[in-house]
Structure formats: C-alpha cells, structure tokens
Amino acid sequence: MTSLYVSDPTHPHVLAQLHELGEVHLGYGPSATEYAAVQERVEAVMLRAERFTPDKIAASSRLKIIARHGVGTDNVDIPAATRAGVWVTVTPGSNARSVAEHVFALTLALARRIPAAAAGTANGQWGTIKPHLTGFELHGRTLGLFGFGRIASLTAEIARGFGMPVLVTDPYVDAELTRQHGAELVPFDELIAQSDVLSLHAPLTATTKGIIDADAIARMRPGSVLINTARGALVDEAAVLLALESGQLGGAALDVLEGESTDMNDPLPHSTEIAARNGHLDNLIVTPHIAGQTTQSLLAAGTQALHCIRQALAGESPQHAVNNPAATA
CATH class of the missing domain: 3.40.50.720 (NAD(P)-binding Rossmann-like Domain)
Structure with a gap:
C-alpha cells in the first residue's frame, strides 16, 4: 500500500x-x-x-x-x-491573495491601534484608553513594496482601493510592468525614504538577508510602518525593537521571524527579544506565519x-x- x-x-x-x-x-x-x-x-x-x-x-x-x-x-x-x-x-x-490581504489586515491593525484598543476594552478601560488611540488613515499614504512578484502585485491592487500611491523596488522587473499595476519603480534608497508603509515581498538571499537593518530603518520616514510577510531574516529584529521604542518606527507587524531558519514549527525560542516584547509594545504585532493560511x-x-x-x-x-x-x- x-x-x-x-x-x-x-x-x-x-x-x-x-x-x-x-x-x-x-x-x-x-x-x-x-x-x-x-x-x-x-x-x-x-x-x-x-x-x-x-x-x-x-x-x-x-x-x-x-x-x-x-x-x-x-x-x-x-x-x-x-x-x-x-x-x-x-x-x-x-496563497497570493491570502498573503496580500493579510498585509492589509496587519497594516490596518497598526494604523487604527486595534490590538491596544481591543486589549484596553477587554480590561474595562473604554473611557481611559480611548484618548490614546488616535490612528491614521491609509488614503494618501505611500505604500512601498520591496519585491514585486504575484503577492506584491495583488497588494498594490488592494492599495489602489485605499487611494495609496505605490512605490516598488525589484531588480528583476521593469518600469513598464510596475506602471501596468499603477505603481512606480524606484531605487531602494528612495523606497525606504518615501514609504509610509513598507511591505517586504522578497526572497531570502545573500543580498537581501538583513536588508532592513538599523541603517535602513534610520533612513525610513519617522513614524512609518514595517510589514513583513516574506522571510524573517530580511529584518534585523533587534533594530526593529529599538526603532519601535524610539518612535522612529510607528509600528511593525511580522508574520515571519528569523528563528524560522532554525525551527519553522516554533521559532519563538530563537527570536527571544521579539517574543518577549510581543504583547507588551502596542505598536508591535507578531502573527505565527498565517498570512497564507485561509x-x-x-x-x-x-x-x-x-x-x-x-x-x-x-x-x-x-x-x-x-x-x-x-x-x-
């Protein structure tokens, strides 16, 4: 058999x-x-x-x-x-559509402070927490896409519905292709400097590993938002935490962690700082690699x-x- x-x-x-x-x-x-x-x-x-x-x-x-x-x-x-x-x-x-929609689920959760709002309400803080939960609208904010495969192109499609200009960095696509999707192809330095929401969609290679490090984050717009549904090791997790604490990053949502390179089933013990701060920083959201799971x-x-x-x-x-x-x- x-x-x-x-x-x-x-x-x-x-x-x-x-x-x-x-x-x-x-x-x-x-x-x-x-x-x-x-x-x-x-x-x-x-x-x-x-x-x-x-x-x-x-x-x-x-x-x-x-x-x-x-x-x-x-x-x-x-x-x-x-x-x-x-x-x-x-x-x-x-799972392209599923991941693209999760990008916006995470983005909206950060933009509208939903985890903090839900937790505060559950703790009986309706009146006391409300003044501290002013969010921001996505309309008019610039979405940056690092990588432009099928998932990213669908993400750009959703972004148009929110009225978001879209910038793209990808060495393997041309300006005409991104233009067909209503996006503009730009160099990486311009992408991180001009994006209000930066979403990662690149494979993990020797070139892309740790590309969102302390230097890159310092060149991002103050208060911008980082979304990673691609590969955890694209991001320096310690640098992200410092930027969240300082306010350089307004928020970060990670569906993937660097620890998955060690143990995809349970990366949290290998991404200890992120694991310790998840739930304690109200501008950090970590989900267990569920973007493609519908x-x-x-x-x-x-x-x-x-x-x-x-x-x-x-x-x-x-x-x-x-x-x-x-x-x-």
Missing part, C-alpha cells in the same frame, strides 16, 4: 483524496506521527513547516516526492533531495500539491518542480 505523510493541516477535501491514494500519516494533531517512525515506507510527503534535512531524506529510501504546500523551499535541502532522486515541488500563486488558499495549495504527488507516484515528472532528479539518475 502507498504510504503518505502530511506534516501540517491541509484542506479536508484534499486530505480525503490523499486517503484514497493510500495510508496517510499525519504529523500534527492529538495522534501525530513522528516522521522518523514511518520514514522507511513513506513514498510522498505533503509539506508545510517541517524541515527536511539531508539525514531525513537519506533515511527515506522509498520517497519519491516532497510536495511543498506553498512556494518557499527554505525547509527542504533541495540538493540532497535531488541526489536521492526525490522531486521537490511548490504551489505557485495558491480556507481558500489551503484548498488551492493542497489541490496543486496533491496533483504533483499523483504525477510523481505514477512515474511522471510533476508540475512546478524546483529540481530535476531525473537528470541525475
């Missing part, structure tokens, strides 16, 4: 179809199965947060595919998978990943593969 492993929750409809393919082991929930307990017989993995290291891949002698439930592959050692003859696939575009996106991503699994189990080259183990066979 075909054996499959699902690391994190997926849409129930997708899970039902996985059960039709064979024996399904769930890496989550009250009866979770450790991958090590089934690694010798698993042929396909539907993966979200769990890390797949060279040792784990090498121990999976029957494994044919690791189907990422998303677009990032930070938690998979792709060279090791390729050497082992294991396909690695992604689900492009499946009912619709789970169905879309799960359906794409399921299709790739079916192809690999049938001996075919799956769609949206990021490697080519067949070429090294």
Whole structure:
C-alpha cells in the first residue's frame, strides 16, 4: 500500500483524496506521527513547516516526492533531495491573495491601534484608553513594496482601493510592468525614504538577508510602518525593537521571524527579544506565519500539491518542480 505523510493541516477535501491514494500519516494533531517512525515506507510527503534535512531524506529510501504546500523551499535541502532522486515541488500563486490581504489586515491593525484598543476594552478601560488611540488613515499614504512578484502585485491592487500611491523596488522587473499595476519603480534608497508603509515581498538571499537593518530603518520616514510577510531574516529584529521604542518606527507587524531558519514549527525560542516584547509594545504585532493560511488558499495549495504527488507516484515528472532528479539518475 502507498504510504503518505502530511506534516501540517491541509484542506479536508484534499486530505480525503490523499486517503484514497493510500495510508496517510499525519504529523500534527492529538495522534501525530513522528516522521522518523514511518520514514522507511513513506513514498510522498505533503509539506508545510517541517524541515527536511539531508539525514531525513537519506533515511527515506522509498520517497519519491516532497510536495511543498506553498512556494518557499527554505525547509527542504533541495540538493540532497535531488541526489536521492526525490522531486521537490511548490504551489505557485495558491496563497497570493491570502498573503496580500493579510498585509492589509496587519497594516490596518497598526494604523487604527486595534490590538491596544481591543486589549484596553477587554480590561474595562473604554473611557481611559480611548484618548490614546488616535490612528491614521491609509488614503494618501505611500505604500512601498520591496519585491514585486504575484503577492506584491495583488497588494498594490488592494492599495489602489485605499487611494495609496505605490512605490516598488525589484531588480528583476521593469518600469513598464510596475506602471501596468499603477505603481512606480524606484531605487531602494528612495523606497525606504518615501514609504509610509513598507511591505517586504522578497526572497531570502545573500543580498537581501538583513536588508532592513538599523541603517535602513534610520533612513525610513519617522513614524512609518514595517510589514513583513516574506522571510524573517530580511529584518534585523533587534533594530526593529529599538526603532519601535524610539518612535522612529510607528509600528511593525511580522508574520515571519528569523528563528524560522532554525525551527519553522516554533521559532519563538530563537527570536527571544521579539517574543518577549510581543504583547507588551502596542505598536508591535507578531502573527505565527498565517498570512497564507485561509480556507481558500489551503484548498488551492493542497489541490496543486496533491496533483504533483499523483504525477510523481505514477512515474511522471510533476508540475512546478524546483529540481530535476531525473537528470541525475
């Protein structure tokens, strides 16, 4: 019987179809199965947060595919998978709308001081906290997008509805493309200097790691807002905290943390300063990497990943593969 492993929750409809393919082991929930307990017989993995290291891949002698439930592959050692003859696939575009909407959920929460307002009301401070909760409107404020892929282009589309001018920095796109989306392509220095809300949408590379550091933050508009739904290590978390405390940053909302490079399932112990201040700074919001997690996106991503699994189990080259183990066979 075909054996499959699902690391994190997926849409129930997708899970039902996985059960039709064979024996399904769930890496989550009250009866979770450790991958090590089934690694010798698993042929396909539907993966979200769990890390797949060279040792784990090498121990999976029957494994044919690791189907990422998303677009990032930070938690998979792709060279090791390729050497082992294991396909690695992604689900492009499946959660783009979800992430773009979360950018604005976070932006509005900061702009209108919603966490502080809700907490104060819950503590019976309706009258005393109200004078301290004056927010700002997004209309007329400039949105800066660092990176301009599918998610960022949808974010720009939403921004137009709020009446926000949009600036973009991305070395891989041209001015005509950004103009088609109602945005203006500018150098990075201009982006950070002119943005009232700066939203990060770039992949993590040697060039982008820590790009929002103390120097970059010092060149941002005083009181501006930082949103990160991309990769935690794009941001120097200690510098962000200092800027929030000084008022240089008016707010920051992080859906991803640098600690995810160590443990995607629980990065908080590895991002200790952010973890300690979350809930204590009313201009800081940290959410647990949920930007791409909606009912619709789970169905879309799960359906794409399921299709790739079916192809690999049938001996075919799956769609949206990021490697080519067949070429090294």
